[in-house]
Amino acid sequence: MDSQRIKPKKVVCIGGGTGTFVVLKGLKNYSYKLNAVVSMSDSGGSNKRIRDEFGLLPTSDIRQCFVALADENGGMGLMRKLFMYRFEKGNGLTGMTFGNLFMAALSDIVGSQEEAIRQTGKVLRINGNVIPVSFTNTNLYAQYEDGHIVTEEHLIDEPEHDGKLKITKLYLEPKATANPHAIKSIKEADAIIMGPGDLFTSLLPNIVVDGIAKAIEESKAKKIYVLNLMTKYGQTYNFTANDHVKTLMSYIKIKPDVVIVNNTKFIPEIVEKYEEMNEFPIKDDLIEKDYADVVREDIVSEQIVEKSSSDKLVRSLIRHDSEKLAKVLSEIIG
Amino acid sequence: MDSQRIKPKKVVCIGGGTGTFVVLKGLKNYSYKLNAVVSMSDSGGSNKRIRDEFGLLPTSDIRQCFVALADENGGMGLMRKLFMYRFEKGNGLTGMTFGNLFMAALSDIVGSQEEAIRQTGKVLRINGNVIPVSFTNTNLYAQYEDGHIVTEEHLIDEPEHDGKLKITKLYLEPKATANPHAIKSIKEADAIIMGPGDLFTSLLPNIVVDGIAKAIEESKAKKIYVLNLMTKYGQTYNFTANDHVKTLMSYIKIKPDVVIVNNTKFIPEIVEKYEEMNEFPIKDDLIEKDYADVVREDIVSEQIVEKSSSDKLVRSLIRHDSEKLAKVLSEIIG
Numbered sequence: 256m257d258s259q260r261i262k263p264k265k266v267v268c269i270g271g272g273t274g275t276f277v278v279l280k281g282l283k284n285y286s287y288k289l290n291a292v293v294s295m296s297d298s299g300g301s302n303k304r305i306r307d308e309f310g311l312l313p314t315s316d317i318r319q320c321f322v323a324l325a326d327e328n329g330g331m332g333l334m335r336k337l338f339m340y341r342f343e344k345g346n347g348l349t350g351m352t353f354g355n356l357f358m359a360a361l362s363d364i365v366g367s368q369e370e371a372i373r374q375t376g377k378v379l380r381i382n383g384n385v386i387p388v389s390f391t392n393t394n395l396y397a398q399y400e401d402g403h404i405v406t407e408e409h410l411i412d413e414p415e416h417d418g419k420l421k422i423t424k425l426y427l428e429p430k431a432t433a434n435p436h437a438i439k440s441i442k443e444a445d446a447i448i449m450g451p452g453d454l455f456t457s458l459l460p461n462i463v464v465d466g467i468a469k470a471i472e473e474s475k476a477k478k479i480y481v482l483n484l485m486t487k488y489g490q491t492y493n494f495t496a497n498d499h500v501k502t503l504m505s506y507i508k509i510k511p512d513v514v515i516v517n518n519t520k521f522i523p524e525i526v527e528k529y530e531e532m533n534e535f536p537i538k539d540d541l542i543e544k545d546y547a548d549v550v551r552e553d554i555v556s557e558q559i560v561e562k563s564s565s566d567k568l569v570r571s572l573i574r575h576d577s578e579k580l581a582k583v584l585s586e587i588i589g
Numbered sequence: 590m591d592s593q594r595i596k597p598k599k600v601v602c603i604g605g606g607t608g609t610f611v612v613l614k615g616l617k618n619y620s621y622k623l624n625a626v627v628s629m630s631d632s633g634g635s636n637k638r639i640r641d642e643f644g645l646l647p648t649s650d651i652r653q654c655f656v657a658l659a660d661e662n663g664g665m666g667l668m669r670k671l672f673m674y675r676f677e678k679g680n681g682l683t684g685m686t687f688g689n690l691f692m693a694a695l696s697d698i699v700g701s702q703e704e705a706i707r708q709t710g711k712v713l714r715i716n717g718n719v720i721p722v723s724f725t726n727t728n729l730y731a732q733y734e735d736g737h738i739v740t741e742e743h744l745i746d747e748p749e750h751d752g753k754l755k756i757t758k759l760y761l762e763p764k765a766t767a768n769p770h771a772i773k774s775i776k777e778a779d780a781i782i783m784g785p786g787d788l789f790t791s792l793l794p795n796i797v798v799d800g801i802a803k804a805i806e807e808s809k810a811k812k813i814y815v816l817n818l819m820t821k822y823g824q825t826y827n828f829t830a831n832d833h834v835k836t837l838m839s840y841i842k843i844k845p846d847v848v849i850v851n852n853t854k855f856i857p858e859i860v861e862k863y864e865e866m867n868e869f870p871i872k873d874d875l876i877e878k879d880y881a882d883v884v885r886e887d888i889v890s891e892q893i894v895e896k897s898s899s900d901k902l903v904r905s906l907i908r909h910d911s912e913k914l915a916k917v918l919s920e921i922i923g
Contacts (some may be wrong), residue, residue: 308679333695333708340694345642347681353694360674360687361667374667 263288264445264588267476269388269461270294271316274452277574278481279323279383281581287588289383290440291320292467294460296395296427299409301341301352309359311368312392316457317385318354324381334379386440388461391431395460398424411489412456418489418533425459425506433466441467444476446588449511451481451575454502455490462506472509479587480511481580484521484555484573488533495538497545513587514541515580518551525572550587554580597622598779598922601810603722603795604628605650608786611908612815613657613717615915621922623717624774625654626801628794630729630761633743635675635689643693645702646726650791651719652688658715668713720774722795725765729794732758745823746790752823752867759793759840767800775801778810780922783845785815785909788836789824796840805841813921814845815914818855818889818907822867829872831879847921848875849914852885859906870907884921888914 266287268278271294279291293316298306302313318338325335338354361371369390376385397411398404399420405411406428414420441447450458462468471478480503486494494502496516504510516539526536541549556576600621602612605628613625627650632640636647652672659669672688695705703724710719729742733754739745740762748754775781784792796802805812814837820828828836830850838844850873860870875883890910 304679308682310678333698333712336698337691337694340698342690342694343697344644345638345681345693347679348642348685348690351682353690356676356682356687356690357671359679360671360676363677364667364670364674378667 265290265440265443265476266446266448266588267292267440267444268448269441269467269471270450270452270457271297271461272319272452272457274450274457274481274483274575275316276319276323277451277577278448278580278584279320281577281579282584283324283382285581285585289324290444291324291383291385292388292437292440292461293317293320293385294457295387295389295391295431296393296408296460298394298407299412300350301355303409304351305355305359306392309362311359311362312387312390314355314358314368314372315352317372317387318352318358320385321354321375321379321381324376324379324383324385326380326382331380338379384436384440386436387434388437388467389431389434389464391427391429391464393427393429393431395456396426396428397422397455398426408456408460412453414489419492421492422455422490425455425463427460427463431464433464433470437464438466438470441470441474441476444474446584447471447474447476447478448584449478449480449503451483453487453490454483454499458503459506468507471507477513477588478509478511479513479515479584481515481575481584482517483537484517484575485529485534486537492533493535495540497540497542499537500541500545510545510547512547513550514548515550515552515554515583515587516541517554517575519553519555521555521573528572548587550583552579552583554583599624599774599777599810600780600782600922601626601774601778602782603775603801603805604784604786604791605631605795606653606786606791608784608791608815608817608909609650610653610657611785611911611914612782612918613654615911615913616918617658617716619915619919623658624778625658625717625719626722626771626774626795627651627654627719628791629721629723629725629765630727630742630794632728632741633746634684635686637743638685639689639693640726643696645693645696646721646724648689648692648702648706649686651706651721652686652692654719655688655709655713655715658710658713658717658719660714660716665714672713718770718774720770721768722771722801723765723768723798725761725763725798727761727763727765729790730760730762731756731789732760742790742794746787748823753826755826756789756824759789759797761794761797765798767798767804771798772800772804775804775808775810778808780918781805781808781810781812782918783812783814783837785817787821787824788817788833792837793840802841806843811847811922812843812845813847813849813918815849815909815918816851817871818851818909819863819868820871826867827869829874831874833871834875844879844881846881847884848882849884849886849888849917849921850875851888851909853887853889855889855907862906882921884917886913886917888917
């Protein structure tokens, strides 16, 4: 027996969207004890139906985390593919994801959505835990600089108003209570990874849950913020790197220990495509001494991913690279 | 190395409905090489939607066989439960079974329904093979003694006409070609088990597929017919045991080697419930010498199963007992 044996470090990823997917997919190959704290305020498409017709909380973000952490070996690759599958046929089925239906059926069988989520992790033999940030049935609200208020996550994500407007306040109504497992995992973590991902619809919807910001502030973990690659119309229009960090710091009252920024240039043709949608590469105006550390690395995927209607996961052309990002993160976490 | 090692006997069960479920569930605990040859002409409910909206062949009978043969240990019990699950919520989802949606999604992912069925068996770690009798997109037709013809399996099963009418001819239109794997499994079998189950909507829909009757006739296997317990209104109204065997023998041109008949009495209160639906215990008028063997045993489940709308499997009150029937079968098969 080796009493000096090193315990695996506890790493918590906070988010829920494609960005968290990329982080988890990369880090699952390292020997960390991985926990994903995932937002539960999605409201679009499949989620809306899970909420309205099944009376359950939305599970699309959870589904993505499961796919990221799922065992890909042997027959399990197929279950993983099924979990990503979106029905394109069937009256009333088109647009529904298999993964969400799987969790809805399981919730009915085992009696609660919380237990269903736990069991789903077992079925997919995930390497880590997927922890819903809250089980409160709540809605996300955003107030903009002109004073108007928008509710429902998908309308914040894809605004029907002028997307250049700044969000001045993000909150949940009714107030959401944090899942005790989320609080515990944050408090006990050696490292907390925030982002990448949509600031106002993936990362901050976790942090505005009662108790989560406080847990992050009090945690002794190394707090790492992975900056996005592009601004997002409707959320972070014209935001520089500094704007991102300042916004995050207005929701948690401490500085992150490390900010990870990409330092490679993008292919002009792809940048042009983004510009058509009013989205731009984030300008790196971070000043080293403002934070404990700014890590600048090539963390961009070389792969050019075409858009597809059948899989929400492949909708960006400029994306973080799972392996590159995981390598940088592992060097920071140790 | 032991060259005298006994190879497991090859057993083929032909059918598809609840009766086949009971046989498979019992026999999976024996060391046989089990093959289920399953009808593909279901047309009601979930099946109709799988046919019309997904352009796939109906899979409800296959689903039941998967559930019967599925690994029930460890985490697998949950997958088995999911496979039985029928949605009771969700616009356009109510009445759909999870198992059928699973196979529909998988058919799209792997490119064919045949491959999807094979892969499903792997995911559920079934003990045996589930072999669709045919991949021809066909419909079941029944002609009655008054000359009128009904199409679609569910209208034969639950007739809108006088259910006392005898079916004089059962056929598929267009003609269905047998799945070569079904033919092979029947030809190589040591034992073929036909029934129990609805004669005209579970057992015979397999036998009217081109090539299946001939394969049974030519097979050197011991042919075992497990008689039903009750007559069925619309199919076998007033049929005696002898009527059942004679009907089967009009579709396969040989006698079965063994007929298994239940010899216990039923609880009068339950029989009365059946009588209200014009269904009666089958009168045993079999004469020993007419067949190679008539085996009379207690093969009835003591369990009284209440009806439930959520699970097609538990709709009979008088049912065969999996374990008792498997024991009797194993003594015959050897």
